[in-house]
Structure formats: structure tokens, C-alpha cells
Amino acid sequence: MSDPAPAQLAVELWWGSVPAAQPHLPALLDLLDADERCRADRFRVEAGRQRFVAAHAMLRCLLAERTGIPPQRLTFTAGPRGKPELADPTASAPHFNLAHSGDLAVVALASRELGVDVEALRPFPRAERFAARFFAPFEQQWLEAAPEAERGHAALKLWTFKEAYLKAVGSGIAIALASVEVDPERPALLRVAGVPVAAGEWTLLGARLPGPAVAAVAIRGGGWRLVAPEFDWRTGRS
Numbered sequence: 001m002s003d004p005a006p007a008q009l010a011v012e013l014w015w016g017s018v019p020a021a022q023p024h025l026p027a028l029l030d031l032l033d034a035d036e037r038c039r040a041d042r043f044r045v046e047a048g049r050q051r052f053v054a055a056h057a058m059l060r061c062l063l064a065e066r067t068g069i070p071p072q073r074l075t076f077t078a079g080p081r082g083k084p085e086l087a088d089p090t091a092s093a094p095h096f097n098l099a100h101s102g103d104l105a106v107v108a109l110a111s112r113e114l115g116v117d118v119e120a121l122r123p124f125p126r127a128e129r130f131a132a133r134f135f136a137p138f139e140q141q142w143l144e145a146a147p148e149a150e151r152g153h154a155a156l157k158l159w160t161f162k163e164a165y166l167k168a169v170g171s172g173i174a175i176a177l178a179s180v181e182v183d184p185e186r187p188a189l190l191r192v193a194g195v196p197v198a199a200g201e202w203t204l205l206g207a208r209l210p211g212p213a214v215a216a217v218a219i220r221g222g223g224w225r226l227v228a229p230e231f232d233w234r235t236g237r238s
């Protein structure tokens, strides 16, 4: 009998619909610290404020569950280019990253360094012009090979893989997006200009979420699989 396949490690991609969070927003706002409330108040558009509050409350609930620290008492710090980290991580604290787009907030959690991006699917009529600016030559060719009607969504999918990697390494899009080259079909990170990347050093995982939206996670190492539970705003769990 052959050996069973090695167990795959799970990356959790939690997602929550912001309209579903609306009735719970006052309670969710209570979980945020003064800095987050200040940032929330700076949104001119109410939908943006609600999405911010929901996303940060979701992150706090998920981290509280894993660290045993109450959500209101978690404190954050930022890496050199702004990647949020726990200021005082416990041994059980996971790596995390957050993203929001359209009506969705997402939080990715795992035991290794990771980044997440989500893009609400929307009409994207100038995908080729966008690709010429932000995509590497291989990626532009891939996009041109897609049926014209699907190019907008294909461009958004490819974008999420690139941004997820840049968020994983914490640089954000301060590094040129075109310097990160991805094969969105496998999906796999092909190369990063000026940075040696060994095969298998990073795993890219994609998901389609209700919204509809596309999301991607980039995580260090191999052997990962993605699970995408919906966040329950009432209980703070799936």
C-alpha cells in the first residue's frame, strides 16, 4: 500500500460581507482602538468607513481567538513599509494580513509569513492599457490570449496574485508591480526583478468569493491549501 499523501497545511482566508455586518457595526466599532477609530472617522464615504470598521473588527476577533487576548486589548505595530504586525505576539499568534474591496473584507491567517489581496469584480474596460503599465511581458501576453470579454476579470485576478506577494513581503506596491512576474494559470511566482526567488519558496493560492470577487494569498513555503470560511458577525467566528 502506498503512503498517504502528506497532510497539507491550511491557510485560512476568512471573508465577510460588509452589508451583513451593518447591524453589528456599533458593537464592532467598540472593539477598535483609538487610532483605528480615528482612521475610520477620516473616511468621507460611509461605505468605506463601514468596510474599514468591519475588517479591523474581524481581524481582532480572529486574532483574539488564537491568542487568548481579548480583541480590544490587542495592540499592533507596523513593519518598515507599514505591514501591520502584533506588537506583542503570543507563541500561538498566527501570521496575518488583511484586505478589503467592494462589499468584502478578508483576513488571511496561517503559521507562516503571508499576504492577501481581494478585488471586487467590476467592469475593467482598459485592461490592456493597465497591463502595459503594471504587468510584465509574459503576463501581458497571457492577458492578450484571454477572450476579450474576460480580459478585465483576468487582469484583476492577476493583479491579486502580484499584490498578495508584495503584501507578504511587506513592501506593498512601493515595489513596481511589473517587477513581480506571475503565472496565473498554475498559479506560481515566476521571478521578482532584483530578488532571487527559489522555486517553491512561495505558494500562490487563488479563490473566487461571493460579491463576486477574486482573492489571492501568497505564503512562504510549499504544501499549502486554502480554506475560505465565512465570518459570522454575530459570534465573531465561522
Ligand SMILES: CC(C)(COP(=O)(O)OP(=O)(O)OC[C@H]1O[C@@H](n2cnc3c(N)ncnc32)[C@H](O)[C@@H]1OP(=O)(O)O)[C@@H](O)C(=O)NCCC(=O)NCCS
Binding pocket: 052, 055, 080, 081, 082, 083, 084, 097, 098, 099, 100, 101, 115, 116, 117, 118, 163, 166, 167, 168, 169, 170, 171, 172, 173, 174
Ligand atoms: C499596502 C497596500 C498594498 C494596500 O493596498 P490597497 O489595495 O489599498 O489595500 P488592501 O485592501 O489590499 O490592503 C489594505 C491593508 O493591507 C495592510 N497593509 C498596509 N500596509 C501594508 C504593507 N506594507 N504590507 C502588507 N500589508 C499592508 C493593512 O492591514 C491595510 O488595511 P487598512 O488600510 O485597513 O489598515 C498599499 O497601500 C501600498 O502599497 N502601500 C505601500 C506602502 C508604501 O508605499 N509606503 C511608503 C512609505 S515607506
